[in-house]
Amino acid sequence: MSSEDQPFVEFRVDPERYRHWRVGFDGPVATVTMDVDEAGGLVPGYELKLNSYDLGVDIELYDITQRLRFEHPEVKAVVMTSGKDKIFCAGANIRMLAASPHGWKVNFCKFTNETRNGIEDATANSGQVWIAALNGTASGGGYELALACEHIMLVDDRSSSVSLPELPLLGVLPGTGGLTRVVDKRHVRRDLADYFSTRPEGLSGKKAAAWRLIDETVPRPAWEQTVAERARQAAAASHRSQGRSQGHGAGISLTPLAKDRSEGQISYRYVEARLDRARAAAEITVKGPDDNPPEDANGIHEQGPDFWTLAMTRELDDLILDLRTNEPELGTWVLRTTGHADAVLAYDQLLLTNKDDWLAAEITLYVKRTLKRLDVTSRSLIALIEPGSCFAGSLLELALAADRSYQLAGVFEDEDPDADPAAITVGPMNLGPLPMGNGLTRLQTRFLGDDDALAAAEKSSNEPQLAADAQQKGLVTFAPDDIDWADEVRIAIEERASFSPDALSGLEANYRFAGPETLETKIFGRLSAWQNWIFNRPNASGPDGALRKFGTGQRADFDRRRV
């Protein structure tokens, strides 16, 4: 696979078409079985042996995590296990990695990380507790997948183990969460972690448990029963579907997402993107709701996948994934909204008023995850706030996630002199329910170290801010008037396209994550950045690098100088 003939990747999938996973249901327990089709690689040229995965396998897993949350409110524990004998999962497919261009590897790892963070989010915030039932060896990315689960059980059969063989065998890192989760989540002692990560055969049994690499080791005869027992316990302890959700027990169906894609445009019902290849930009517009929201939680359930917030978020999620993977040359995303701020705020309020309803809660959590996806997207984000837009509450987060925002002071005199001038509105959704990966709201990150400005911004809640006020409060970057608007915006976009794409990715990855670091930001910042560097080094990816030499019987020829 060269970058020139990179395949077009479709992220929409439905269970009927799964090639690599099975999902079974037994009351509050779902069992997700990984059973990768060797011949089902996304790209020709490799076989997915030993339950190894590529992006296509991960796309199905992401779909599973989403459907479990929306279609199965009754599920409170998720057992992840393998359909193969003796092997849970061998991690990312090495031949795929070796043949992939740098950008593909990095993008693949990012998506993989996001799905794993989503598994942790389901465990922590949706009461769907994921259990890794390792009925065979989990190595590399296979063990990393287990690390995303709340509880790790390993069968004790004298052959199954957990391992991170990336460093000794491939000359790269366990870079999709592995290194970070081993020490920061599971609290494996750092020197033991060092030893473990240099040992291709890994560890098993009581030693693996004593070192905290797994939670328990279970003899083969007691396996099925113990797994079932742990799932029952997790389900019993889960907080899912408590509170006011009783009347809304049934899941909603994530119906197929309607999408129209041409050379120059991607359109959904509420989201569209114009692909401006000449300017290396995607012009994204998110439409607000057509109507007022339903009156109560019943209405959310009745509308299901058509409920505006959910429908819009699914579309935006798919668009982000599509553009990231299929349009790497569109380096700038211009973010616009159209619609009525009041309607957006009313939808937000309905979700927050019913936050004890499982579906309302799931929708808000999904908005949160989708915005986080935007935060770690390696594209310049520029928000344009114009008359007729609805940057309010949840949609204001798009502007707060942007690297810069421009709000028109006044109106476009030639276009519509009688329009209401562009406004933005802070709402309750900006004050807590949609935190970034660093644990802060986007407003808190924005006003880091400036508590007065933060308080003033928060205090402006529900009051539309025209450009001058919004700029004075620090909520937008620039507030040009009609005379300057076109030039300022044009220059900003053209200038972005003239800069080094790599330096922009680095700059944005640093400025977007001001403030504290968490497991999640450490994975995307520290760990991924090191892995990106290593992926780019001849010692890994050169013709004599370890990734290329793996499986050839030849040893990699390393440049021994430490950097």
Added chain:
Amino acid sequence: MSSEDQPFVEFRVDPERYRHWRVGFDGPVATVTMDVDEAGGLVPGYELKLNSYDLGVDIELYDITQRLRFEHPEVKAVVMTSGKDKIFCAGANIRMLAASPHGWKVNFCKFTNETRNGIEDATANSGQVWIAALNGTASGGGYELALACEHIMLVDDRSSSVSLPELPLLGVLPGTGGLTRVVDKRHVRRDLADYFSTRPEGLSGKKAAAWRLIDETVPRPAWEQTVAERARQAAAASHRSQGRSQGHGAGISLTPLAKDRSEGQISYRYVEARLDRARAAAEITVKGPDDNPPEDANGIHEQGPDFWTLAMTRELDDLILDLRTNEPELGTWVLRTTGHADAVLAYDQLLLTNKDDWLAAEITLYVKRTLKRLDVTSRSLIALIEPGSCFAGSLLELALAADRSYQLAGVFEDEDPDADPAAITVGPMNLGPLPMGNGLTRLQTRFLGDDDALAAAEKSSNEPQLAADAQQKGLVTFAPDDIDWADEVRIAIEERASFSPDALSGLEANYRFAGPETLETKIFGRLSAWQNWIFNRPNASGPDGALRKFGTGQRADFDRRRV
């Protein structure tokens, strides 16, 4: 400069030989004037125009920071300014960067970061408050240098500005602290920071102050007086030389460090390293004190540079810098100690008992900084704890900083059957005075999330732990006996040499910094890792990359795909 003909770099320097800096003293205020000798580059092939710097300029600055702390206890404020007209500092020399191999760039940036962190440490912990008096433009690394200071003043003369032109002009990051300090230390709003960092001409005057990029702008006529006034104020507010230090007002002299360097060995009085090129390892031995410590703080002052802790730390510091820069192929550092644990603990205790004495405090802070240098060193660190060693207190930190430690259970029967078995001792120095960059002690980082183990380790203070106990308490990694020792150690060192050097650097950079992140760890982890990646990309360093094309009048030819 190619990696093959990389010059040998000497870090020992004394003020008589400074080529790029002048230091003046006026009571409690020192003025450090940057006046770079254009012809004084460390390597042929570039001129250090416009007060741009290379490693040689930074080595002198590091020497200045050290001498101010030890030789000038009377100095409470340090004004950093420029000896050139209209320019404070243009940052790292671009031709030097463009011509340097990847490893040189990364090592240079690391040292630069360490010196800047040292400036912040002097301000925070020694009461030597650094003030950046920008009497001309500070761009790129020049502004980053200012960011390390506590207070930034910029002359208002309609031409001087501050700027970070790395991204727009060079396609790299302001990677030696710049991006992190702008948002995390100075709390510049992230969208303003984004704009600022894309604007080669930077900002000046009231706007720079309003955006928090500087603290104040001062008209040229009031410049001298205002700078003097700020220095006086800072000195007056400084906590330096308070407490019990009254009797010990005079500084001590950092006399030239005696060092013997041959092809296979580097020897100082208390530190030596055997360079084992065949095994790609440096075998480092730190000797404990020859005698008991003096009785009181007077004795520390009398011994001055010969006081064991200071002498040993200066040697270790120089060795780390020497090996990092001059011996990149020695990928593993084996750490040993010899001497009496009781004596080490007695020296530690003397320093802690007299922690209000300025010199005792400075010595402890210097030990802390030197150990931090070890933490960010891209070499595998293996501690070997054998009979006759003195891994206690401050020297135990070497083992705690290591990626792994091996402690011999018992003695070497053939060598000295009557020896005392190897022991380690936790002491007060391990419980707080020597934190890592993440703000935790090495014991706290080691036992992250395991409070019981941490408490047990801390409780063992002052009790020598033999191998079995030390391993059981988690203080060492492995405790082989005489029969297994040689093989286990040999395999560990040989194995390390067989792995990808890049993957090892990445692994270690992640495992060593478990736990919280700080300004400092974000600079070394997140920011540096991104910069390393960018430095390694063709868009920056390839023949058509921005670093190579700078100054040629030609534009860089970027691969536009976002990664």
